[in-house]
Amino acid sequence: MLLLQQIINGLALGGIYALIAIGWTVVFGIVGLINWTHGEVFMIGAFVGYLLLTTVKVNLLSALILAMAASGLTAYLIERLAYRPLRTGPRLALFITALGASMFLRNLAALIWEPHSRAYPPTFEFSVLTLSWGNSVLTVNSLQLFIFGVTLAIMVFLQWFITRTMMGKAMLAASQDLEAVSLMGVEVNTLVTITFWVSGLLGGAAGVLVGVMYAIDPMMGAMAGLKGWAVAVLGGVGSITGAMVAGLLLGVAENISSAYISSGYRDAIAFVIMILTLVVKPTGLMGFKFEEKV
Amino acid sequence: MANSFQRLAVVVTVALALAATGCGGAGTATTGGKGNLVIAMVNPLSGDSATYGVSHKNGLELARDEINKAGGIKGQQVDVLFHDDAGDPKQAAAGAQKYADQKNVMAIVGSCLSSNTLAMVPITDKAKLPHSVVSSSTAKLSGMSPYFFRMAVQDAQVGILMADLIGQKVQARKVAILYPNNDYGKGLATAIEEQLKKHNVAVVSNQAYLATDKDYSALLTVVKSQEVDALAVAGTYTDGGLIAKQAREMGLTIPVIGGTGFYSPKFVEIAGKAAEGAIFLGAFVTTNPDPAVRSFVEKYQARFNMEPDTFAALGYDQMMVLSKAMEKAAEKGAVTRENIREAMAATNYKGITGAVTFNSAGDWVRPYLTITVKDGKFMLYE
Numbered sequence: 001m002l003l004l005q006q007i008i009n010g011l012a013l014g015g016i017y018a019l020i021a022i023g024w025t026v027v028f029g030i031v032g033l034i035n036w037t038h039g040e041v042f043m044i045g046a047f048v049g050y051l052l053l054t055t056v057k058v059n060l061l062s063a064l065i066l067a068m069a070a071s072g073l074t075a076y077l078i079e080r081l082a083y084r085p086l087r088t089g090p091r092l093a094l095f096i097t098a099l100g101a102s103m104f105l106r107n108l109a110a111l112i113w114e115p116h117s118r119a120y121p122p123t124f125e126f127s128v129l130t131l132s133w134g135n136s137v138l139t140v141n142s143l144q145l146f147i148f149g150v151t152l153a154i155m156v157f158l159q160w161f162i163t164r165t166m167m168g169k170a171m172l173a174a175s176q177d178l179e180a181v182s183l184m185g186v187e188v189n190t191l192v193t194i195t196f197w198v199s200g201l202l203g204g205a206a207g208v209l210v211g212v213m214y215a216i217d218p219m220m221g222a223m224a225g226l227k228g229w230a231v232a233v234l235g236g237v238g239s240i241t242g243a244m245v246a247g248l249l250l251g252v253a254e255n256i257s258s259a260y261i262s263s264g265y266r267d268a269i270a271f272v273i274m275i276l277t278l279v280v281k282p283t284g285l286m287g288f289k290f291e292e293k294v
Numbered sequence: 295m296a297n298s299f300q301r302l303a304v305v306v307t308v309a310l311a312l313a314a315t316g317c318g319g320a321g322t323a324t325t326g327g328k329g330n331l332v333i334a335m336v337n338p339l340s341g342d343s344a345t346y347g348v349s350h351k352n353g354l355e356l357a358r359d360e361i362n363k364a365g366g367i368k369g370q371q372v373d374v375l376f377h378d379d380a381g382d383p384k385q386a387a388a389g390a391q392k393y394a395d396q397k398n399v400m401a402i403v404g405s406c407l408s409s410n411t412l413a414m415v416p417i418t419d420k421a422k423l424p425h426s427v428v429s430s431s432t433a434k435l436s437g438m439s440p441y442f443f444r445m446a447v448q449d450a451q452v453g454i455l456m457a458d459l460i461g462q463k464v465q466a467r468k469v470a471i472l473y474p475n476n477d478y479g480k481g482l483a484t485a486i487e488e489q490l491k492k493h494n495v496a497v498v499s500n501q502a503y504l505a506t507d508k509d510y511s512a513l514l515t516v517v518k519s520q521e522v523d524a525l526a527v528a529g530t531y532t533d534g535g536l537i538a539k540q541a542r543e544m545g546l547t548i549p550v551i552g553g554t555g556f557y558s559p560k561f562v563e564i565a566g567k568a569a570e571g572a573i574f575l576g577a578f579v580t581t582n583p584d585p586a587v588r589s590f591v592e593k594y595q596a597r598f599n600m601e602p603d604t605f606a607a608l609g610y611d612q613m614m615v616l617s618k619a620m621e622k623a624a625e626k627g628a629v630t631r632e633n634i635r636e637a638m639a640a641t642n643y644k645g646i647t648g649a650v651t652f653n654s655a656g657d658w659v660r661p662y663l664t665i666t667v668k669d670g671k672f673m674l675y676e
Contacts, residue, residue, distance in 0.1 A: 009515060114348075116344070116345040117560060119565075122566045122567065214508035215508065215532060215535070219341075255512040256512070258512035262501070262502060264502040
C-alpha cells in the first residue's frame with residue numbers, strides 16, 4: 001500500500017519531468033542540438049507565471065497560458081539570436097553557445113529576480129482525498145491531480161499536433177532526416193522556429209506547474225535541464241512517446257528509491273538510470289537507431 | 295552512431311559538472327578614502343547562497359551608515375569593502391588573502407558558510423586580522439584562532455534546545471527527524487536524537503534528504519505511515535517550508551519543529567498556510583516588542599523594502615560590536631588590528647539579538663527565542 005502511495009506521489013513529478021523532456025527531445029530530434037538553455041526557458045516560464053500571479057493577479061489558467069507563451073517566445077529568441085547564425089557551423093560551436101546562453105540567462109535571472117527561493121501565492125485550494133479500504137489508506141491531493149491532468153492534456157494535444165497536422169508531420173519527418181524534408185519543400189527555418197516554440201511552450205508549462213507545487217528560484221533550470229536530458233536519454237533521444245513514458249517512470253523511480261533506499265541519493269538515481277540506459281540500450285526505451293546526420 | 299552519442303554524453307556530463315561548481319566571479323571593491331577606517335566583508339553575494347550574504351551585507355551597511363551619520367569612530371568614518379566569494383571556499387580564501395595584505399583593513403567579517411569560513415580563518419589568523427562571523431556553525435571553528443569571533447548560532451546547542459522543546463513543551467512521545475544531507479543537517483540531527491533519548495522520546499526514523507530537493511512526498515509518506523506525533527526538521531527555510539507544505543498537503547497534521555534555519559519571511563511564503571503552528575528556535579524575531587528591535591525593523595524595512603532576517607539583524611549587531619571595539623581601540627591609543635582584537639575579546643554589548651559576549655574559544659554562547667507562526671506572522675511561542 002505504501003508502495004502504491006509512492007507511485008501516486010511520483011506521477012505528478014513524473015508528469016513535469018516528461019514535459020521538460022519532451023521540450024528537450026523535440027529540439028534534439030530535429031536540430032540535433034543539445035539545448036542547454038531549455039532549463040532556463042523552463043525557469044523563465046516559472047518566473048513569468050509567478051509575476052503574473054503576484055502583480056497582475058490573473059487566475060491560474062491564464063497565468064499558465066501566458067507563461068507558456070513567454071517561454072515559447074524566449075525559446076524562439078534564443079534560437080533566432082544564438083543558434084541560427086551558427087546552424088551551418090561546427091556542432092561544437094553550437095554546443096558551447098548553448099552552454100554560454102544558459103549561463104547568461106541563469107545569472108541574468110539571479111540579478112533581476114534575486115537568487116532566493118520564492119513560492120507561488122496560494123492560487124489553488126487543494127483538498128486531500130482519502131481512499132481507504134480495510135486498514136489501508138491512500139491519500140491523493142487534488143493539487144497532484146491538477147498537475148497530472150494538465151500534463152496529460154498537454155501531451156494529448158501535442159500528440160494530436162504531431163500526428164494530425166501537416167506541420168507536426170513535417171516535424172516528425174525532420175527528426176528522421178532534416179535535409180530530405182527540406183528537399184520536399186518544407187521551409188527549414190519555419191520548421192525550426194515552430195520546433196523551438198513547441199519546446200518553449202512545454203518548458204513554460206512545466207515551470208508554472210513546478211511553481212504551483214513546489215518553489216522556484218533562478219537556479220532551478222540547471223537540475224531540471226539535466227533531469228530532462230536524463231529522461232530524454234532514457235526514453236530514447238528524439239522520441240516524444242519515449243520521453244512521456246520515461247518521465248513518468250523516472251518520477252516514480254525517484255520516489256520509490258527515496259522511500260526505500262535513501263532520499264539523499266535521489267538525483268544520483270536519475271543519472272545512474274541514464275548511464276545504465278546508455279550502456280545497456282543506447283537507443284533508450286523507445287528510441288530509433290540513432291544515426292549521425294552528416 | 296550510438297558510440298559517438300555516448301562519447302558526447304560523457305563530455306557533456308563532465309562539462310556540466312565543471313560549470314556547476316565553478317560559476318560566478320570575484321567581486322569588486324572600492325578602496326576606502328584617506329583617513330577612513332576600513333572593514334572588509336567576504337560573503338556569497340551571488341550564487342545559491344547569496345540570500346545569506348546579501349542580508350548580512352544589508353544589516354551591516356545599515357549599522358555602518360548610522361555610525362557614520364553619528365560622526366563615525368572618534369571623527370573617523372567607517373568604510374566597508376566587499377568581496378563576493380560566490381559560495382566557493384577558494385574564492386573566500388582569495389578574498390581573505392587580499393584583505394589580509396591590504397594593511398589599511400582593520401577587521402574582516404564573513405563568510406556565512408562554514409566551509410568558506412574554515413578556508414579563511416588560517417589566513418586571517420596568520421595576518422593577525424580580527425575576523426568575525428554571524429553564521430558558520432560548525433564545531434570545528436571553536437577556538438581555531440584568537441583573532442576569530444563567532445556571533446553565530448551553534449549547531450550542538452540548537453539541537454539540544456530543539457529536543458528539549460519537543461520533549462517538554464510539545465510533549466511528543468514518538469518523533470521522526472528529517473535532515474539535509476550536509477554537515478549542518480547531520481550535526482543537528484545527531485544532537486537532537488541524543489538529547490531526545492534523555493527525555494525518553496522514541497525516534498522512529500532519522501532520515502536524510504537533499505538540501506536542493508523540491509519534492510519530499512516520498513519521505514513524508516513514510517513518516518505518515520509511522521504515526522509519529524511530531525516531525526523535527528533540521529533544515530533551513532526553503533526545504534523546511536516545502537516539507538511543512540507538503541506534509542499538510544498529504545493530510546499530515548502533526549507539529550513541525552525546526553531549528554534556527556526556519557526563521558525567514560521566506561518560510562511563510564513557501565509554506566503558505568502550512569506554516570501555521572510550526573515551532574522553531576531563533577536569535578531574532580521582527581515582532582519582538584523590544585523597542586530596539588522595533589526601531590531596527592522599521593529602519594530596515596524603510597531602506598530595503600523587506601523584513602530583516604536573522605542574518606541582517608546579526609550583521610547589524612556585528613557592525614555595532616566592531617564599532618565599539620574600534621572606539622575602545624581609539625581610546626587606548628590607535629585603531630590597530632591588535633587593539634581591535636583585544637577590545638573584541640572583552641565585548642559586552644547589548645544588541646538587538648541579545649547581549650553579546652565571547653568565551654575563551656571566541657564563541658558567543660547565547661540564549662534563544664522560541665518562535666511560532668500565527669496568522670502568517672512570526673510570534674514568540676508561549
